[in-house]
Amino acid sequence: MLKLDIFLSALANGLMTGAVYALISLGLTLVYGVLHIINFAHGATLTAAMFAVLIAHTVFGLDPYLAVFVLTPLFFALGYGVQRFVINPASHGNDSNILLVTLGLSIIIENALLAGFRSDTRSIDVPYGFSVVEVGNLFLSVPKLVAFVASFVVALLLWLLLAHTDTGKAIRAVAKEKTGAALSGVNVDHIYAVTFGLGAACLAIAACLLMPTFLVNPRIGNAFVLVAFTIVVLGGMGSIAGALVGGLIIGVVESLSGLYFGESLGQIGIFLIFILVLLFRPTGLFGAKA
Amino acid sequence: MLEISNLVAGYGGVPILRGVSLSVGAGEIVAVLGANGVGKTTLNRAVSGLIRASSGDIRFDGQSLIARSAPDIMAAGLIHVPEGRKIFPNMSVFENLELGSYRRARANRARNLERVFGIFPRLRERSGQFAGTLSGGEQQMLAIGRGLMAEPRLIIMDEPSLGLSPLLVEEMFALIARIAAEGLAVMLVEQNVVQSLELAARAYVLENGAVVMAGSAGDLSRDPRLMTTYLGM
Ligand SMILES: Nc1ncnc2c1ncn2[C@@H]1O[C@H](COP(=O)(O)OP(=O)(O)O)[C@@H](O)[C@H]1O
Ligand SMILES: [Mg+2]
Numbered sequence: 087m088l089k090l091d092i093f094l095s096a097l098a099n100g101l102m103t104g105a106v107y108a109l110i111s112l113g114l115t116l117v118y119g120v121l122h123i124i125n126f127a128h129g130a131t132l133t134a135a136m137f138a139v140l141i142a143h144t145v146f147g148l149d150p151y152l153a154v155f156v157l158t159p160l161f162f163a164l165g166y167g168v169q170r171f172v173i174n175p176a177s178h179g180n181d182s183n184i185l186l187v188t189l190g191l192s193i194i195i196e197n198a199l200l201a202g203f204r205s206d207t208r209s210i211d212v213p214y215g216f217s218v219v220e221v222g223n224l225f226l227s228v229p230k231l232v233a234f235v236a237s238f239v240v241a242l243l244l245w246l247l248l249a250h251t252d253t254g255k256a257i258r259a260v261a262k263e264k265t266g267a268a269l270s271g272v273n274v275d276h277i278y279a280v281t282f283g284l285g286a287a288c289l290a291i292a293a294c295l296l297m298p299t300f301l302v303n304p305r306i307g308n309a310f311v312l313v314a315f316t317i318v319v320l321g322g323m324g325s326i327a328g329a330l331v332g333g334l335i336i337g338v339v340e341s342l343s344g345l346y347f348g349e350s351l352g353q354i355g356i357f358l359i360f361i362l363v364l365l366f367r368p369t370g371l372f373g374a375k376a
Numbered sequence: 377m378l379e380i381s382n383l384v385a386g387y388g389g390v391p392i393l394r395g396v397s398l399s400v401g402a403g404e405i406v407a408v409l410g411a412n413g414v415g416k417t418t419l420n421r422a423v424s425g426l427i428r429a430s431s432g433d434i435r436f437d438g439q440s441l442i443a444r445s446a447p448d449i450m451a452a453g454l455i456h457v458p459e460g461r462k463i464f465p466n467m468s469v470f471e472n473l474e475l476g477s478y479r480r481a482r483a484n485r486a487r488n489l490e491r492v493f494g495i496f497p498r499l500r501e502r503s504g505q506f507a508g509t510l511s512g513g514e515q516q517m518l519a520i521g522r523g524l525m526a527e528p529r530l531i532i533m534d535e536p537s538l539g540l541s542p543l544l545v546e547e548m549f550a551l552i553a554r555i556a557a558e559g560l561a562v563m564l565v566e567q568n569v570v571q572s573l574e575l576a577a578r579a580y581v582l583e584n585g586a587v588v589m590a591g592s593a594g595d596l597s598r599d600p601r602l603m604t605t606y607l608g609m
Contacts, residue, residue, distance in 0.1 A: 252478055259464045259475055266462030268446040269424060269455075270522060271479025 091223050096345040097338060102230040104337015105237035109292045110310050111317040111329040112244060113285030119324025120261040120281045123181055126188040128314070130195035131286055133307035135161055135293035137199060140302055143210045150212065151232070154294035158287050165286025170279035199304040209301040233295035240291055241330050244284070248326070257281055261324070313340075313353075316360045322373025331371060335359075377402045377561055378423070378454070378530055383432035385422040391430065392418045394585040400530060405562045407572040407593065409602075410582035416565045417459050419582070420534050424456035425449040436530070451480050453529035459538065461519040465508025469499055472507050472518055476525025484527065492521040495551060513544040520555070530561040537568045549575055573597040 110132060117125045135157065142153040168191070177183035217228035248254035259267040260277045268274050300306075317336050321328020336356055344352030363370065378400040386392040392415045400406045410416050421427045423434055425446035434441040436454050450456070464472050473492060477485045493500040496517040502510060507518055516536055523531055536552065537545040549571045556562045556575070566572040573579060573593040581589040581602060589602060596602055 252474070252482075255467065255471055255475055256478060258467055258471075262466045263462050263464050265426065265458065266464060267475070268426065269450060269458060269462065270475050271447045271450045271526065272475070273445070273447050 092345065093342075095224050096341045098224055098226055099230070100338035100341030101334055102227070102234040102337070103341065104334040105234040106292055106295055106333075107310070107313055107317055107337050108330045108333025109237040109240055109288055109295070111314040111321070111333050112241060112326065113288040114311070114314050115318045115321065115324055115326065115329045116244075116288075117281055117285045118318065120257055121184070121278055123184045123188070124315075125282070125285065126185060127191040127195065128285070128289070129307035129311035130192035130199075131161070131165070131307070132289045132293060132310055133199060133302070133304060134195050135286075135290045136297060136300075136302040136306060137203065137304075138290070139293050139297040140208060140210060143212075143297070150210070150294040150297045154291055157290040157294060161290035162283040162287040164283075166279045166283035168286075169282035170275060173282070174275055174278065196304055203304060205303060205305075207301045207303040210297055212298045215298050227299065229295075229298040233299075236291070236295055237333075238330075240288065241326070244288075245326060247284075253277075253280065313356060316356055318370075320359060320363050320370055322370030325370065325372035328370055328372035377404075377437060378563070379433075379435040380419075380423065381433050381435075383419070383422060383429055383434060385418060385427055385429040385432075387418075387427070389430075392585050393422065395432065396582070396585070396587055398580045398587060398590070400561050400563050402529075403559050403561055404578070405556050405564060405576045407576035407579035408563060408565045408582060409567070409569055409572060409579055411567065414582045415585040416582060417534055418585075420456055420458070420532050420565060423449075423532065424454065426456075447479055450526060453480070453527070454532070455523040455526050455528035455530070456532045457519050457523040457534065457536065459534035461515045463507045463510075463515055463518050463522065465506065467507060468504055469507055469510070469518055470503040472522050473499070473503075473525050476522035479526070481525065481527040485525070488525050488527065492524050495524070495555065496521050512539050513541075513548070516540065516548065517551075520551075524555065528560050530563065531555075532563045532565065534565045535567065536564075537566065537571070545571065569602065570597070 114125060114128050117123065138157055139150050139153055142148040142157065143150065173184060173187050176187045214228050218225040219228060219231065248258060256267060256272045256277050257280065259270070260272060260274055264274045313336060317329060317332040320335065321332030336359070339355040339359060340352050343355030347354065380399065381397045383393050383396045384391050396419060398408070408416060408419065422429050423441065425441065425444055425448070429442055436452055439452070441449050464475065473489055474485065477488060481488060498514055499517055499521055502514060507515065510518060520533065520536065533552065537548050540548060545568065552562065552564065553575055564572055564576060573596060576593045578591065579593050579596050580587050589596065589599070
């Protein structure tokens with residue numbers, strides 16, 4: 087009986103962590119699906135967002151769950167501006183240049199954070215940090231439960247945006263046929279920037295959901311993005327549904343392999359899956375055939 | 377309505393169009409004819425803002441289009457239905473049509489959808505289907521329908537009959553005649569000389585990036601030089 091409870095609690099923990107992984111992967115997969123590039127600054131942007139939550143809390147006394155309403159539009163605007171006025175002009179329409187520019191950005195962001203905060207690990211104290219709710223025999227962490235629900239709400243909102251608004255339709259149109267989109271009156275540069283902004287906004291939300299239970303240092307984002315990259319490959323590059331399902335799977339795999347193989351080997355399961363997917367289903371669970 | 381004068385344009389500094397001048401009047405159907413590779417598509421791309429002209433002028437209602445972006449040009453009512461259709465394969469037929477009114481005539485979207493479905497009943501039947509799964513003829517109808525959603529004042533059609541069976545080519549030209557009868561100006565860019573000249577009032581013949589013949593469709597269709605010299609038939 088106790089064994090089952092431990093298993094179920096690891097499963098629930100995995101699902102809850104997985105939902106945040108999914109949220110982090112959404113931005114990565116969206117940018118890949120539309121701009122056809124891997125955004126190497128994704129991890130550094132997440133780190134920056136987590137520091138922004140830290141600053142909002144320590145300097146302005148703002149709770150992460152309130153900071154989300156400030157940081158999400160702020161990071162959308164930053165993502166939009168950086169893509170439209172830095173990455174796009176600097177890349178001259180050449181995809182490999184875009185890769186290099188995002189790589190350069192990630193180095194700049196990371197080093198700026200290192201200079202500002204040194205490599206110390208920090209965290210914030212919130213009154214609900216260790217709160218739990220009892221569900222059946224399980225004790226679920228409240229902030230993790232909030233993160234789980236909020237990640238699904240964000241994924242749903244993103245899906246509604248893409249499926250039912252003109253801007254969302256323009257994003258999907260540009261993803262596959264930018265000449266046709268331009269001739270239909272879509273400003274392709276604007277849509278690229280909006281997509282980038284949405285990716286950054288997802289990271290700001292993820293940061294607000296993570297900080298109540300997590301710590302931050304100038305390199306933290308990379309650990310998450312490595313996992314997110316596995317999720318994007320598992321779910322299918324560019325697939326929103328794939329990022330969601332992939333995130334949950336990876337969260338559960340990490341949690342269960344942590345349970346059975348020990349905490350320090352928790353990530354082994356993830357990379358095993360990564361290699362298996364690449365070997366047997368390179369297009370991912372939801373990916374279209376190339 | 378559309379006045380092109382001494383237009384020079386090309387790719388990467390290499391001129392393809394070498395001083396093209398032509399005009400299309402309001403409500404007029406004008407054919408631009410020429411064999412493969414003479415620069416017809418390059419002309420369309422320069423007019424609709426997809427590539428920059430290196431010299432010359434393009435005016436629409438007296439306003440210069442030089443240096444204006446493709447979305448701005450379409451917003452003025454000059455709609456380009458491109459060669460190869462360029463529809464959105466990952467989206468439904470319905471969504472493709474909706475996006476035709478993304479920037480222009482958005483308020484009349486519902487009415488224009490009915491109008492397009494009236495002209496192309498096939499598109500109504502297929503409206504929930506992914507555009508990428510349509511046949512070539514249906515994709516061409518969708519590309520034209522998407523253009524009509526923006527209430528064009530001038531529509532440029534680049535080889536609408538390309539890749540269609542002879543029967544479908546007939547049907548396509550009949551549909552274009554019907555659309556033109558509603559009063560918008562049409563610049564019909566084609567290799568299909570006989571049918572284009574039946575439809576158009578005037579025509580220009582391009583060769584090697586320049587206009588080599590121009591005149592009324594009637595005169596041109598009786599001119600022996602057209603087939604032999606310029607179209608290599
Ligand atoms: N994107 C491009 N880059 C370089 N050259 C091109 C490009 N597109 C077309 N060309 C060249 O321009 C010339 C005219 O092409 P095009 O305008 O497509 O002719 P047409 O539409 O009359 O068949 C051709 O020699 C073609 O090879
Ligand atoms: Mg052509």
